Amino acid sequence: TSIIELPKTIQEVSITFLPGTDYQDVIAQAIQLRKQGFEPIPHIPARSLRSRLDLSDFMMRLRHEACIRQVLLIGGSPTEPMGPYASTLDLLDTGLFEGLRIGVAGHPEGTPQLSGDQSDQILALKNAYARDTGTEMFVVTQWSLDVDAIATWLDRIEAFNTLPIYLGIPGPTTPASLLKFARICGVKASLIGLRHQSARLGQLITVQTPDYLIDALQNRVDHFHLYTFGGIKRTREWLIDRRAKVLLQM
Numbered sequence: 469t470s471i472i473e474l475p476k477t478i479q480e481v482s483i484t485f486l487p488g489t490d491y492q493d494v495i496a497q498a499i500q501l502r503k504q505g506f507e508p509i510p511h512i513p514a515r516s517l518r519s520r521l522d523l524s525d526f527m528m529r530l531r532h533e534a535c536i537r538q539v540l541l542i543g544g545s546p547t548e549p550m551g552p553y554a555s556t557l558d559l560l561d562t563g564l565f566e567g568l569r570i571g572v573a574g575h576p577e578g579t580p581q582l583s584g585d586q587s588d589q590i591l592a593l594k595n596a597y598a599r600d601t602g603t604e605m606f607v608v609t610q611w612s613l614d615v616d617a618i619a620t621w622l623d624r625i626e627a628f629n630t631l632p633i634y635l636g637i638p639g640p641t642t643p644a645s646l647l648k649f650a651r652i653c654g655v656k657a658s659l660i661g662l663r664h665q666s667a668r669l670g671q672l673i674t675v676q677t678p679d680y681l682i683d684a685l686q687n688r689v690d691h692f693h694l695y696t697f698g699g700i701k702r703t704r705e706w707l708i709d710r711r712a713k714v715l716l717q718m
Contacts (some may be wrong), residue, residue, distance in 0.1 A: 469637055470702045471504070471506070471700055473700070473701075474700065474703075474707075475702060475707050475711070476605050477707075477711070478506075479506060480507045480509055480672045481501050481506045481508060481509065482510075482511060482540060482608075482693070483497045483501070483508055483510040483511060484499055484517060485510055485511040485513050485544075487544070488517055489516075489525045491522065493525075493536060494510050494511075494553045495510075495526070495533060495624055497510075498533075499533055499534045501534075502535055503513065507537065507538065507708075508534055509536075509540055509571065510530060510534075510540070511539075511540045511542055512527075512539050512540065512559060513542050513543065513545070513555065514543050514544055514553035514555055514556060515541070515544040515545070515547075515548070515554060516540070516544045516545070516550055518550050518551040520552060520562070522551070523553070523562065523564060524564060534640060536568070537569060538568060538570070538571065539560050539565060539568055539570055539571075540572075541556040541560065541565070541570060542556060542572075543556060544589075547581070547702050549552065554608075555590075555592065556590075557597070562708070565603075569604045569605070569610045570603055570604070570605045571605070571609070571634070572589060572591070572594045572605060572608070572631075573608060573609070574609035574610070574625075575610055576609055576612050576617050576620075577612055577614065577617050578612060578619075578620065579610075579716050584621075584624075588624060591607070591625060591628075591629065592628045594607075594631070595628055595629055595630060595631060598631060599631075605631050606631055606632040606633075606634055606639060606690075607632065607634065608636060608693050609633065609634065609635050609636040609693070611637055611638050613638070613678075613679075613696045615680070615681060615685065616686045618681075619684075619685070619688070626705050632690035632691065633688075633690050634689070634690065634691045634692065634693040635689040635691070636692075636693045636695060637678040637681045637682070637692050637694060638676075638694075638698075639677075639678065639697060639698050639702065639706060640677040640698050640702050640703065641699075645697050646676065646697065647658065648689060659693070659712050677706055678692075682710075683699050
C-alpha cells in the first residue's frame with residue numbers, strides 16, 4: 469500500500485531525516501508528497517547539517533520546489549554536531565524559517581541526553597521564542613504508550629506551554645516491533661511496560677493499537693501524530709475501522 473492510499477482525512481505527512489541521509493532525498497520526498505496532494509512536513513535535524521550553506525540550499529529548495537509551509541526542527545541523533553548547529557534554538561537563530569509554521573520536539577518520557585527539567589526548560593524557551601517573534605509553532609512529541617507518563621508531562625508543562633500539542637502515538641504494530649523502536653528512541657516508561665507485557669503474553673505477535681491512548685488523552689491534546697511502525701497498510705486499515713466505530717457511536 470502506498471502512502472497515497474491513506475484516508476483523505478490524513479493531510480500532513482512528516483518526512484524523517486535519518487542520520488547519514490542526504491538532504492536531497494528529503495527534498496525529493498517532499499516534492500513527491502506535494503504532487504500526491506499531501507502537506508509535507510520535513511524534519512530538519514540540527515546536528516546532522518554540515519554547514520550553513522547546506523541548510524540554506526535545503527530550505528530554499530524545499531520552499532520553491534516542494535512549496536512547504538511547515539517544518540519540524542529537532543536536535544537529531546548524533547551526539548556531536550556535524551556542523552555549526554547543535555540544537556533547535558540554533559536553527560531558529562538563523563532566520564531561515566521565517567514565514568513557516570514550525571514544529572518542535574516534546575519529550576513526555578525524557579531523552580537519554582537531557583533530564584526532564586532540562587527538557588522542560590528548553591520547551592519553555594521555544595514558547596518564549598514563539599511569543600516574542602509571533603512565529604506559529606507547535607509541539608510534536610516522541611511516541612509513547614504510557615498514559616500516566618504523558619499526563620504527568622502535560623501537567624508539568626501546563627504552567628508555561630501555550631503551543632498546540634501533537635501527541636506521538638504508534639500505529640498498530642506488534643510488541644516486538646515496539647520493543648525495537650522503544651530501545652532506539654529511548655522511551656523508558658514504554659520500554660518497561662512493553663517488557664512486562666511481553667512477559668505476560670509469552671510471545672510478541674499480538675498487534676497493539678493506540679485506541680486506549682486516544683480515548684484517555686484526546687481531551688488533553690490538540691492532535692495525534694502517528695508513527696507508522698507497523699506499515700502504512702495496517703495503519704490505514706486501523707484508521708478506517710476506528711472512524712467507522714466512532715461514526716456508529718455518534
